[in-house]
Amino acid sequence: MVSEELTTIVRNRFKEGKRRQEIKDELWQQGYAEEDIDAAITKIQHDAIKQLPGIAWVYQFIENFETKTEFANPHITVIVLACCTGVLIILAAVLYIVFDPLNTQATERDTQRQADVILLQNALNAYYQENQQYPSSLTKLVPDFLQSLPKDPGTGADFSYHTADGTANYTLCVSYELQHQQCLSEEQSSAIPLVPTDTPAPTFAPQAVNKTGGIQ
Numbered sequence: 001m002v003s004e005e006l007t008t009i010v011r012n013r014f015k016e017g018k019r020r021q022e023i024k025d026e027l028w029q030q031g032y033a034e035e036d037i038d039a040a041i042t043k044i045q046h047d048a049i050k051q052l053p054g055i056a057w058v059y060q061f062i063e064n065f066e067t068k069t070e071f072a073n074p075h076i077t078v079i080v081l082a083c084c085t086g087v088l089i090i091l092a093a094v095l096y097i098v099f100d101p102l103n104t105q106a107t108e109r110d111t112q113r114q115a116d117v118i119l120l121q122n123a124l125n126a127y128y129q130e131n132q133q134y135p136s137s138l139t140k141l142v143p144d145f146l147q148s149l150p151k152d153p154g155t156g157a158d159f160s161y162h163t164a165d166g167t168a169n170y171t172l173c174v175s176y177e178l179q180h181q182q183c184l185s186e187e188q189s190s191a192i193p194l195v196p197t198d199t200p201a202p203t204f205a206p207q208a209v210n211k212t213g214g215i216q
Contacts (some may be wrong), residue, residue, distance in 0.1 A: 018023035116150035
């Protein structure tokens with residue numbers, strides 16, 4: 001059973017605007033078990049769902065229905081329960097999209113962020129090859145190197161970028177939802193790995209030439 005103390009701590013962290021993964025990392029470092037943290041988060045989400053107007057009405061209706069005796073007809077009972085079940089399924093589907101308990105949407109957004117970062121790195125390298133320096137702003141990549149600048153799929157904000165060592169290097173940072181923030185630089189994007197091969201390079205030996213100009 002989840003302790004009320006842990007539930008209160010998690011609830012306060014959510015109120016502070018922290019993300020699920022940030023809360024889990026912080027509490028895990030403080031010595032809390034991961035299973036207890038997940039259980040506390042699930043409990044808070046469940047309590048929040050029950051407080052929503054539509055869900056609260058359904059729960060109240062079911063409780064009142066169970067205490068009343070005038071619904072003696074079994075057909076009416078089945079119909080009412082079927083309607084309640086349908087409403088709960090619809091609301092559950094909507095809330096699943098909003099709360100994303102399995103982090104499905106967060107995973108998709110993080111995947112999009114990774115693809116956008118690779119796109120920006122390629123454009124930055126192309127800009128450097130042409131201008132022998134990195135742009136002072138990502139907007140300078142448009143339209144010659146990018147048709148438009150990618151935005152964060154979750155917040156719609158620009159990716160964090162600034163030059164370093166004058167304009168000879170840069171720092172490109174991206175904030176993920178399911179992992180820590182990552183900052184990349186020129187060294188991490190320009191290194192091209194060498195692919196080993198088992199095929200030996202051909203060697204050429206000089207050949208003797210006779211006095212008449214022919215090859216012996």
